[in-house]
Amino acid sequence: MIRCEQLKKKFRRSTVLSNVSLQITEPKIMALIGRNGTGKSTLLRLIAGHLKPTAGKIEVLGENPFNSLQVASNTVLIEESLTFPSPFTLADILKQGATFYPNWQQDLAEKLLAYANIPLHAYHEQLSTGQRATFNLVYGLATRSKITLLDEPMNGMDEAIRTDFYRAILKEYITYPRLIIISSHYLSEMEHLIEEILCIHRGVVELHAPLDEIQTFAVRLRGDQAQIAPFIEHLEVLHAYDEAPFYEVVVPAAQLNVEALQAKGVFVLNVSASEVCQLITSEKKEGIDRVFK
Structure with missing residues (x-):
């Protein structure tokens, strides 16, 4: 067509x-x-x-x-x-x-x-x-x-x-x-x-x-940064929010050990297709929050 x-x-x-x-x-x-x-x-x-x-x-x-x-x-x-x-x-x-x-x-x-x-x-x-x-x-x-x-x-x-x-x-x-x-x-x-x-x-x-495919492309991780960091060190970070003690990051879901993360108390949440598209076209990985730091 x-x-x-x-x-x-x-x-x-x-x-x-x-x-x-x-x-x-x-x-x-x-x-x-x-x-x-x-x-x-x-x-x-x-x-x-x-x-x-x-x-x-x-x-x-x-x-x-x-x-x-x-x-x-x-x-x-x-x-x-x-x-x-x-x-x-x-x-x-x-x-x-x-x-x-x-x-x-x-x-x-x-x-x-x-x-x-x-x-x-x-x-x-x-x-x-x-x-x-x-x-x-x-x-x-x-x-x-x-x-x-x-x-x-x-x-x-x-x-x-x-x-x-x-x-x-x-x-x-x-x-x-x-x-x-x-x-x-x-x-x-x-x-x-x-x-x-x-x-x-x-x-x-x-x-x-x-x-x-896009609905399962990425996941949002929330929890302790020290617990999350080893699992994502080789992954592209689509979004990060770090305001101690709160830490959140969005990364591609492929090759991510979700069960191991959950076992350490990390929350693993789905990311909508709409947000995936917003994040992969964003030039600012910290979003609007960086303006207020």
């Missing part, structure tokens, strides 16, 4: 993506994670064919996506900056969507908007931030595109509507499986949805793995 080889995108003097290589071969729900400015939106726009790569290669559905009608009719990118013609009501926008997307679901769009109390006679530019985000997401789901790209789709929505629309995404995927890539800062809210995580950092792929 998507293949990138040493993909690079540069804007004037700024290189956003420097060397991205990845392959996605089947429908799934994926999370695209990374800190602000790491190139998540740029990667989605390259996949959608909205941007041309500076170097490297990208294939979407077997074609170069840039200026490809085949890719455009089977791919949708929903982002905060998405706009529609100002004279069009929401009903007009939906009507136009049906003329372009071969799998368009008019009934689904109308039912979801009715559920969210968004009237079809309203104008897109007059909607509140949360309503606009909801409409955009509904539009994206209604296309039933083979590749559905959602860039921060929940921004502006309140918690209740976010919860509802996470369920809507899952139900739509079950009904009509396709590749759904969600770029979001709400990873902890989405972990029940996603199968795989793609983490971008400094313009390259830092991590690309199934969710269950």
Whole structure:
């Protein structure tokens, strides 16, 4: 479905993506994670064919996506900056969507908007931030595109509507499986949805793995530093907090003797996928605490 080889995108003097290589071969729900400015939106726009790569290669559905009608009719990118013609009501926008997307679901769009109390006679530019985000997401789901790209789709929505629309995404995927890539800062809210995580950092792929692998990637150790130190001396420390007598460290779980640590009274705790992604992209292993030392 998507293949990138040493993909690079540069804007004037700024290189956003420097060397991205990845392959996605089947429908799934994926999370695209990374800190602000790491190139998540740029990667989605390259996949959608909205941007041309500076170097490297990208294939979407077997074609170069840039200026490809085949890719455009089977791919949708929903982002905060998405706009529609100002004279069009929401009903007009939906009507136009049906003329372009071969799998368009008019009934689904109308039912979801009715559920969210968004009237079809309203104008897109007059909607509140949360309503606009909801409409955009509904539009994206209604296309039933083979590749559905959602860039921060929940921004502006309140918690209740976010919860509802996470369920809507899952139900739509079950009904009509396709590749759904969600770029979001709400990873902890989405972990029940996603199968795989793609983490971008400094313009390259830092991590690309199934969710269950990332959920078991690291552990948090709490206890006496002298007891813990011998077990982690050869491991990469992802996070450390030392405020005597309290000591905490996060390290990769592989090759760690958990039973021996627990026998010495050390607490061994799981680390969520969301926190793993935060830690492996952090430049400060002590976090914000270092500022107050």
